[in-house]
Amino acid sequence: MDIDFQPTTGLKDSIEQRRAARAFHPDPIPEVVLAEIFHLGLRSPSGYNLQPWRFIVVQSPESKETLQHCAFDQTQIAQAPVVLICCGDRTAIDQDNIEAVIKLGEDHQAMTKQYADYLRSQIPPFFDNAPSFGSMETWTNRHTMLAVAHLMIVAKSYGVDSCPMEGFVAAQVKEAFDIPDTVDVCCLLCLGYADEPFKHFGGRFSRDKVFYGERYGRPFRL
Template identity: 30%
Template sequence: MYILVEDNLNPIPNMEDIYMDFSEILERRRAINFFDPSQDVPDDLLRTVLAEAAMAPSSFNLQPWKVKILRDPTRKAALRAVAFDQPKITEAPVVLILLGDRDGWKEGTPNFEGHFQHSMKPEQRDYLVNSTKFLYGDTPDASLAFAAKNAGLFAMSFMFAACSHGLDTHPMDGFDREAVRKEFNIPDQYWIPMLIAVGHRIPDLQVHPKAWRQPLDDMILE
C-alpha cells in the first residue's frame, strides 16, 4: 500500500509503478471455480481486506452494505443447498453473503447519523435529509437501486483488495434469494446482490485467458 505523502519515510511512488501494480491485479483477478479447501483465510487477513474494501465510494458516503461471513461447514452446506448446489460454496473456506440496505438512506440509521456527525455541519442536516429522501426514497425502485449499486461498488473493491493480498474470489448471483433470506434470517430491508466465495485456487489450476470483452468503441455511446 502506498502513502501519498512526500517525506523522508514515505516518498511519493512512481505513478507508472502504481499503474502496473493495478494492471496486474486486473489481470490476475478471476472468478475462480475451484478452491483449495485445505488453505484457510485467516480472520485478521479477511478483516484487513474488508476494511480496505470499505474505502469504496458510496452515495453521500452512506455505505449501505453489510456482510454475513460464513465459515462453518454446516452453514455453508445450507447455503449451497439454496445456491444451485455450487461446489465452490463448500470448498472455499469463506463465503460472504453481501447485503445492500434499502433503508440506508434514511435519517436516524447508524450510517446516516455517522456520516452527518463526522462530515457535516448542523445547518446542513435538512439538506442531507431532503436530498437522500428525494434521490433514494421516492420509490421502492429507487431504494433498491441505491442499495444494489452501492453494494456493487463495495463488492468490486473487495475483490480487488482480496486479489492484492493473494486471495481468490468468485462473485455469484446463482441462488434462490428468498430461500437465502429465510435460511439466514436476513431482514427484509436488505437486498442480496451476490455471494462471494473467498479463498485460494487449487494448486496448478489452469486458468483460461480472460473472456471476450466488448470493443471499447462499442462500449462508448455517442
C-alpha cells in the first residue's frame, strides 16, 4: 500500500521528541500510518544497496507473550501494538541478491551494464576480505540498526513512539520465530503510543567529547 500521507511532526522535533517508551496504550497503529513508516524506513542506505534487513512484524498477543519471555519479561513488548524483530540476513551478499539489486536498479533506470558487472565482480572479493568489519554479524547489525534508526525517527514524525531493545536472548528468539542460522537478530523495536510521562531526558555527551578533528582524540571546535 503506497499512500502519500504527510507526517504531523517535522524532522527536528521528531528527533528531539523521540524517547524510548517503556509503556504503551493498547491503541492500534492505523494501517496507513504503519505502511508509511515502513515505506520511509526502508529508504535507509546500505552497502552496495544490498539491504540485508528483515523484519518480523509481531502483533498477536500469543506471539508477543512468547517474545516477552525471550526478552527478560520486559512488559513493553506485550503492551505495544506492534513489535518488530529486526534481523539481518547474511545471505544478502549471495549472488541471487546481487542480481536482485541489479534488477531493482534497472527498474529504476539507475543501473548500467558496467555498474552491474562491477557489482558482480567486486562484491564477492569485498566480503572475502571484509576490510571494514570483523564478522558478518557486525555487517548485518551495522545495516539493520541504521534502518531501525530511520524507522524510529519516521515513526515519531507520525506521532508513533518506539522502544529499541537489545535485552533479549537471541537464541531463544531465533528458535521461537523460525529464524534461520544465516540470519542475525539485531534488536527488537516496539512501536505504538506511549502511555507514560517519559523519564527525564538523560542527556547526551557534548560535541567536544565525541567529535574529533582530523585525528582520533584531537579537539574539534565549531
